[in-house]
Amino acid sequence: MTAPLIWSNWLLPRLGLDMRGRTAANAGFATGYAxxxxxxxxxxxxxxxxxxxxxxxxxxxxxxxAVAIPEVRRRLRQFADRGPDVTPAEWIVVHIPIGTVYSEELIFRGTLDPLLDNTFGSRAGILLGASTFGLWHIQPARAAGDSVPATVAATALGGLVLGMLRRRTDSATAPALLHLAINAGGALAPRLAVRWARRSTS
Structure with missing residues (x-):
């Protein structure tokens, strides 16, 4: 449980890598961990x-x-400028699937969750795995300027859902596809909302 937390919150930030370097490093760490x-x-x-x-x-x-509802679409537009120092296409096609989804699902649902289940049983295992997943996001929340407690709580809750999917299917594929939809959709929806607004005013 401690190895992913040391990696995400201490070692990786100290490497000073750009987005591409972090994606490669995360994927390498996840593969080695597994x-x-x-x-x-x-x-x-x-x-x-x-x-x-x-x-x-x-x-x-x-x-x-959300994009189709005018009031929600207006709120989504506020998040359109949030993103890394790469093009939106590269972020959505490369960095989210590899640097985030592959890496996190292989570490947590593919490796840590089975270990925790075998050691503590599935009830304790899913709680410990979800908690570790939440704590994994401490440094990313700080880097983004987000609330650390809120981010940890939200991602731990997400970890519970992803962990339940892994246990129901005995596979990291199901949580990975859900994870990909959430993250890629979260990157794409605000940009679609901005384009919608531009078309409406043109």
Whole structure:
């Protein structure tokens, strides 16, 4: 449990890498972590794929509705300028799938959750895994200027949902697809809201 927290909140920030470097470093750490601790991501699970696509479709529908509702769309536009120092396309196509989703799902749902379940049982394991996932986001919240307690609480809650999906499907594929839909949609929806507004005024 401590290795991911040391990596995310202490070692990685001290490397001083740009976005591309952080993506490569996170993916490398995740792969090494899974190899050392005998990760069981089970990426090829058909059950995981089905559950993941179903979960992701709900998120996509939610973002679509948010962009379509004028009041929500106005609020979404406020977040359009939040993003890393790369193009939105690169962020959505490369850094979110590899630097965030692959890395975090392989570490937490593919490796840590099975270890915790085997050691403490599934009830304690899911709580410990979700808590560690929340604490993983301390430094990213600080870097973004977000509330650390709110970010830790929100991501821990998300970790519970992702952990339940992993346990139901015995695969990291389902939580990975849901995670991808949430993060990519969160990056894309505000930009779609801005384009909608520009078309409406042109």
């Amino acid at each position: 190899l050392v601790f005998d990760g069981r991501a089970n990426w090829s699970s058909v059950r995981g794929l089905r559950y993941g696509l179903a979960s992701a479709s709900v998120v996509v529908a939610g973002y679509s509705a």
